[in-house]
Amino acid sequence: MQRAEFNIMTSELEVVAKGQVSQDAVVKAVEKTGHRVEDGDGAKSAVLHIEGMDCEDEVALVEKKMRSLTGLEAFKVDLISRKLWVSYDPSLLSVQEIIKSVAETGMKARMEREGVKRRAWWKDLQVLALFASGVLTVIAFVLDRRGIGFVSTALYLAAIIVGGFYPARMGLAALRTFTLNIRTLMVTGAIGAIFLGLWEEAALLVFIYSLGDVLEAYAVDHARGALTALVDLVPKEATVRRKGDELTLPVEEIRVGETMVIKPGERIPLDGLVASGSSAVDEASITGESIPVVKEKGAEVFTGTLNQRGVLEVEVTKLSQDTTLARIIHSVEEAQTKKSSYQRFGERFGKIYTPAMFGLALIVMVVPIWFLGGTWSEWFYRGLVVLVVSCSCGIALSIPVSVVAAIGNAARNGILFKGGVHLEGAATIQAVAFDKTGTLTIGRPQVTDVVPVNGHDIGEILQIASGLESRSGHPLGEAIVRKSREEGIAVSPASDFEALIGLGARGIVNGKMCFIGGERLFGERNMPLQSIQAIVWGLESQGKTTVVLGADEETLGVIAIADRLRPEARDVVRKLKQAGIKQVVMLTGDNEGTAQAIAKEAGMDAYFSRLLPEDKVEKIRQLRRGIGRVAMVGDGINDAPAMAVSDLGIAMGAAGTDVALETGDIALMSDDLAKIPVAFDLSKRTVRNIKQNIAISLIVIGFLVPAALIGWVRMVPGLLINEMGGLAVIVNGLRLLRSCRRGRPLRGD
Template identity: 40%
Template structure:
C-alpha cells in the first residue's frame, strides 16, 4: 500500500470516527473543561476558573447555539436549542458559571444520546439498503464475466454460487438450492428453489449453484422498491409529529414570554431579589422547554417502522403506522389475497373403464398449449404426477364449451358445462350429477371430459385458500376488528370462500368502482384498511384509510398505490401490523403524558420549592432521554 493511500485511509477513518461520535467527543471535552474549572477554584487558581468555564460553554454549546440562531434568522422562529443557550448565558451573567456549564454539559450529553438512539433506529432500516451485491457473474456462452450490478441487462443469465447473495430479480433456469428470503419477505425458513421458480435480488443463496435469467432491470427489482419505500418512510412525518413541531415553535415563544414576565414582576410583586429572580427565570427557561415532549413521537414511530421492516412489513411513512393502529374494519380482496390466485386440480373422478391418471393425461394433452389458467392447472397437475402426455391433433375451441381434439385416434372433448343442460340432455346420471354439484358446493369449478357422448371423468379446479388465512382472520376478529371480503366472483363461489375463511361479511360480483363504493360505505364503522394485490384493487386501496398490498404477488400498481406492503404475502402480518400500530400509539401517549407530567412538576417545583438549575437540567434532560429510550422498546 502506498503512503498516499495509507494517509487517505487514515484520514477517512478519522472523518468517520468524528462524524459518528462528534456529539460524544464534544460532551466529553465540555465535561473536561468543567472539571478543570472546578479544580482551579478548589486549589486557588481562580483566574483560570472562568476561562475554563467559557471553554466548556463554547465547546458544548456552539452547535446548539448555531442551530438556534439559524432558526431565528432564517425562519424568524424560536426553538428549544436557543432557549437552553439563553438560560446558560443568563446563569453565567449573574455569577452562576458552574450551573450554566452543567446545563450546557447535560444538554450536550442528551443530544449525543438522542443521536445514538435515533442512529440505532435508522441503522436497522438502512441495513436493507446494503443487501444488494455490487457485482454479479454473467454467463456468456461458457465464459463467466464479473460485472457491476448497474451494467446488468434484462435477459442476462447470472451464475449464483453457494453462499452468494442474488444480484437481481429473475427466474431459475438451472440448478437447485434453498434461498434465504428473510431479508426481503421476512420468511425465517429458507425456500427451496428449482427451475422455473422466482428469486429476488438481495436474498442469500444456500448450498447449490443457480443459473438465473434476469427478468427486471436493477431499478425495478423488489429490493429497489423496498429501498424506495424505506426512503419515503424516513422522510415522511406522521400528523402527530407535524403538530408537535408546530406546537414547539409556538410554545417556545410562550416560554420566552413567561421568562420575561418572571424577570420583571417578582421583584415588585413578591419582593424577590433581582439575583434570585433571574436565577428562577433561567430555571424556568430550562424546565419549561418541550424537549421531552418533542422527542415523544419520532423515536417511537421510527422504531415501529424498523420493527415492521424486519418482519416483512413496509410502512411508507409514520402516518400509516399511526393510522393502521386505529383501523376498525379490514376488507380483503379474494383472488390472490385470501386465495393464492393460482387454480389447482383438487379432485379427478374417472368413469367407465378410465383411471384417474388416464383422464388427467387426456385432459392435459388437449390443454398443453392453452394459456387459460384452468388449462395450466390441468397440465401442472399432470406434470406433478409425471404422466406421459400425447400429442393432440385437430384441436378446435368450442365457444361456451371448451376444446376438442384427437388423442391417440379418439376424439375427446373437455370443458365447463352447464349442469342444467346436462340433466335435460340426459348425459348425467343422478350419481354423477350429485358428485358434480357437491364439488361446486365446495367452491370448485367443474370440468367435464368426454369421448363422443360418454362422460369419462370430472375434474375439479379450485383457487386454493392461502395457508393461515382463516387463523389470520380469526386473530383480527379477536382484536375487535370487523372483517369483510370483496370479490368480482359469483355469489355462490364467494360465499363458500367467505365461510371457509370466516369473514363477517361477503360482497360479490363487484367491479373496481363497486369496491370503492363499499370501502366508503364501510367508513361508517371507523377507519378501513383494504388488503389487495391486483390492478383492480388499486382504486379501493387508494380510497381506504390504509391500503395494504401483497408484496410478492402484488402488481406494480397495487404496490405504488398502497400505504403498507406485506413482503411475504403473509396474511398474519395484517394483524401484526395493526398490533404494532396500536402499540406505537400507546407508547407515544405514554411518552407524552410522562413528558408533560415531569415538565409540570419541575415548573411547580421552581416556584414552590427550592429546585436549583443543575437539578432542573437533570430532570428536564433526563425525561428527554427516558422518552427516547421508551420509544426504542419497539425495536424488540
C-alpha cells in the first residue's frame, strides 16, 4: 500500500498500491471499521443544503437547473428542510458541478455533512443589508422633507441597492433561465417606481419586501426547529472502552460490539443493549413518554435518550447511521417530500400565480388607457401596484409550514407520520380496525392452564410445545417458552421447523413430527379432536386462547393462554367514536369466546374471529366498501397484509422493531394506544389550519388585486397588507407546533 486518501466531503477513498493488494482486501479492511463500501463505478448520491431557498419559486428555479444537468439521474428538492437530494453518474457529473449550478440561481449549496447552522442576526449579511436599507431610507426621508432633494435621492438609491441586492440577485438569476418568480415581480416594481421618479416609494417597497422576506425565513426556521431539535439530541461523541482504556471518540468511529460507558446526565450516543449497570432512562425523545424507564442488564436503549441516575455499560448494536433516532429523522425528512393534495395544490397555484400577475400587470399598463382614458403614468403605476401586491411568499409557504410543523411536533412526541399525504388522509378515516394480540391487549400473555390427554403429562406437553414455539417468535409462543423456563424445563428448539401461516407451526421434537396451533390445523390434518373438544370449549368460554399440541397422528394436550386488555383501550375506543369514527372493530385469529370477551371489554362496535391473514385483508376491503376509508392498527409484522390494503396503516411499538417503523403510514414509537386519537385530532386540526391559510391568502389577494386595478390602494400600503397577510398565515401554521388535544399540551409547548 503506497497511499490512501479519504475525501470526507464526497465519501470517496482513493487507494494506490503495488503488488498483491486486491480490491476485496481493501473492501474487507474498510468494512471491519464498521463502514459500508459501494462500487465507485455506479450511480452516487449526495445531500446538499441550499442557503437562501425560502420560497416555492426558488424551489422551481433549482428544479429547472437540475433538469438541465447531464448525468443527473434523479433529484428531490424540499423547501422546508432546504435540502437537495441528488443521484448522479460520476463519469458525467460531479458534486462540485451541481453546487456550481445551484450558485447560478443566486443561492448557495453545500454538502449536508459540513454542518449548517443559521448565523446570528448580527452576522447575517441579508439582515445587516435590511438594517442599512432602513436607516438610509429614514435619513433620506428626513432630508427630502427639508428640501435637500439631490442628497435624499442619492440615499434612496443607496437604500434600494443595499436592501434589494439579495432579492434582485435571485430575481435576475430566474430571468436568465426564462423563469418569472416573486422576486422578479419585486425587482420590476422597484425599477418601475424609479422610472416614475417615486424614489421614496421604491425605497420603502424594497425595505418592506426585504423585511417580510427575512421575517418569513425566520418563521420557517422556527417550523424547521422540530426536526432540528431531534438532530440536536444525537451526541457527537461517546466514551468507549478499548483494551481497558476509556476513550472519547466521534460516534461515527464506534463499531458494533464495542462497549460504551454512559454516566448520569449523559445522552445515550448509539443504540445498544445494557451489558452492566442499572439506571432510569428518559425515553421521551423517542416515545414521547416522559416517565423514566428502568434499564437493567439485557435491556435495549436508544440514541438520544437521557441516562438519569446510574452508570451504564452498553454494547453497541447499531452504527450511527442506523440507529432508531437516525431512522426517525430520516423518516421525518422523507415525509416532507411525500406531499398531500393541499401541498400539490399550493405548488400548482404558485406556478400559475406569478406569470398570471405579471401578465395582468402588463395588461393594466397598456390596455385600459385606450378604453377608459387617463394618463399613461396613472395606468403604469396601477400595473406596478398589481405587481407589488403579488410579491409575497406567504401563500406558497403557508401550506408546507403547517404540514412540517405538525409532522415535526408529532415526531417529538412519539407519533411518526410518513408524509403529508398520510397526515391529511387521517382526517377522513371513517372506520378503524384493531388487531387483538399485542395491540388491544398488553402483548405479554400468560399460560393459565396445561391439560394433557391420552396419558401424557404436563412436563412433556410444555417441553414439546416450547421446542416448537422457541422458533416462532409469536407472543403466544413466547408465553409457552416463558412458562417452561419458570417450571425448570429445558427448552430444545425443534428441527425442520416450519411456520404454518394463520394455522400454527410444525417441527421435529424428540424424533417425532409435532404440530401446535388451533383446531383448524388439526381439522385439516384429520386428527382426532373428540378427546379435547369439551376442554377447548370450556377454556374458551372463559375468554382464554387455546393451543392444541399433537405428535404424528395423536393429540397430546391443550394449553390455555390469557392476555389482559391495555388499560387505556376502552377510553381510546370511546374517544375515536367521539371524534366521528363511524365504526371501531377488532380483527383476530383467536377463537370466538376470547374475541367476544375482549371486544366487549374494549367497547368495540364489532369483532371478527378465527381470521387468517388473507381473511383480515378481505375484512378490510369489506369495511372500505361498506363504510369508507379504513385505518388498520397492528404491530406492522403479522398485520402487514391488512395494513397494506387499508387506507391508513398504523404500526405500534416502532421504537423496538425496524419492521414496524417501515411498515406503517403512521408509526407509534411506543405501545401507547392513547396516541391514536391524538394523531387523528392533529390530522383534523392540520387540515383545518391549511384551509384557514388558503382562505386568508385568497381573501388578501381577492381584495388587493381589484383594489389595485381601480386605484384604491397605493404601492407601499398594498405591499404592507400583502406581507402582513403572508406572515399571518405562516404564524397560523406555526400554531401546530404548540398543542395537541389529549387533555394536556404536547411536549414542546
